[in-house]
Amino acid sequence: MGQRSGRQERSKKPEVALSETMEAEIEVQNNKEEIEEVKAKNQKLASVFGVADLKNEAVGLYNLGQTCCLNSLLQVFFMNIRFTRILRRITVPSPARRRSSVPYQMLLLLEKMQCGKCKAVCPTDLAYCLAEHRVKLFVQYDAAQLFLTLWNLLKKQMKNPELVEELSDLYTIRIQEHLACQKCSFEIKSNSTMLTLPLPVLDANSHRLKTLEHCLQYFFLPEKLTGQNMCFCQQCGRKTPFLQSMELVHLPQTLTLHLKRFCFERSSRTHKLSHSLPFPQELDFREVLTENQCQADDREKATWQYELFAVVAHSGYSSCGHYCAYIRSLTECKWYCFNDSQVCQVSWDDVKCTYGRSNLNWRETAYLLFYMKKHPQQPSPGVSECL
Structure with missing residues (x-):
């Protein structure tokens, strides 16, 4: 059967070869057309510089x-x-x-x-x-x-x-987390990455944190894990109190801070915290955090100087509301408000209105803050920035 099958295949070889040749030519032609289409699309898209150029x-x-x-x-x-x-x-x-x-x-x-x-x-x-x-x-x-x-x-x-x-x-964002047993010397270290820093706006006693710098300092404060939050210690062989802390290792070019204004209550309902929380135009982490809260060399820390780039603000309540964005043009150094289809130039005083006020829950309050490095390690050539 194998030999007979082989003879049949050899007898059809010229026909198969012709078919394969035609298919190959068609495939090459289709590939050429697709490549030309991709090239044309790439050339067209290469002219797009981005909405950041607000000329x-x-x-x-x-x-x-x-x-x-x-x-x-x-x-x-x-x-x-x-x-x-x-x-x-x-x-x-x-x-x-x-x-x-x-x-x-x-x-x-x-x-x-x-x-x-x-x-x-x-x-x-x-x-x-x-x-x-x-x-x-x-x-x-x-x-x-x-x-x-x-x-x-x-x-x-x-x-x-x-x-x-x-x-x-x-x-x-890159951080290193530490878990240290309070009964012995056992310690666990782990490295992790974060897209945003989720900053509480209240402390453990439900007291309002007054500024963004206070929120950052509180976020990196060591926390004692006791009672139901105790962890199992491998060295002690039982659950013991632990001290949990975080150290900042690396900050990116664009830093995103999440102000946790939506508070979960025991009734499983949420409400919005609208109290005033000022945030600066310029932010230097070397002045905000202590040496114990940072794990980076001097070269890395030298880049931890930021300027505010954008604010995503929320107006309304936790159950219903509206978002808009205040963004500083990197080419014009001017602030704009993007409210869906409406866009207009605004001032820094307008942006500061998103600090919040307790007696006006519907008023816009900053929810996401985006900061841009003032002195990046590897600046992009040809980018004009007002940093």
């Missing part, structure tokens, strides 16, 4: 149904020149995958905002793309959680490892 009028985003949170975060991403430079270098996915590619749809939306002449555009395609990844319309989102969701989708779908690493370097 032209800023562009808003229409609200498609409770998408104010998404719109605010997108504007913060797009106004960050270093982010748009990473986004513009992504690999264009195959036609079958473009509809569900978050980085690609964000890039198309950026192009639409940059090249269009409208005062606002509809992020419809991106919204449908996100819906395929369980980010639905007509749902009220928490800005900190949605920021993490978008970040994870971007990292997961970027195929170039170098771009993924650049994106991580741009936003990721």
Whole structure:
């Protein structure tokens, strides 16, 4: 059977070879067309510099149904020149995958905002793309959680490892956690990364923290784990009181601070903490944290000087509300308010209105703060910044 089968294959070899040749030619032609299409698309997208260049009028985003949170975060991403430079270098996915590619749809939306002449555009395609990844319309989102969701989708779908690493370097915070038994010398150390620093606005006794610097200092204070929070000590062989502490190892170019203004009550309901909490335009971590709260060399610490870049503010209550973004243009050094389709220039006094007031729950209060390094270790060439 094997020999007979072999003779039959040899007798059909010229016909098979001709078929394979034709298929190969067709495949080469299709590949050429796809390559040309990708090149044309890349050339077109290469001209996109990002909405951060506000020499032209800023562009808003229409609200498609409770998408104010998404719109605010997108504007913060797009106004960050270093982010748009990473986004513009992504690999264009195959036609079958473009509809569900978050980085690609964000890039198309950026192009639409940059090249269009409208005062606002509809992020419809991106919204449908996100819906395929369980980010639905007509749902009220928490800005900190949605920021993490978008970040994870971007990292997961970027195929170039170098771009993924650049994106991580741009936003990721590195810390070292310590757990020390209070009965013996047993200690556990672990390194971890964070996208945001979740800062409490109340201390353990429910007293209001007065400034952003106080929130940062409180976040890095050692915490005693006693009672029900005790940990098992391998050396003692039982649960013992532990001391939990964190040390800052590395801060990224773009630092995100999450003000935890939504407080969970024992009744499982939440309420918003709207008391005044000032935050500075300039922030130097060397002046905020102690030596025991930092694990970095002098070169690293020298870069821990920041200037405020953007504020995502929330107005309303925990159950319903609205988001908008105040963003400082890195090219014009001016503040803008992005409120869905409405964009206007504002002053620093307008931004300070997001500090909050206890007697005005509906008033805008800062929820996410984005700080940009004043003196990055490796500044991007040709980027004009007012830092």
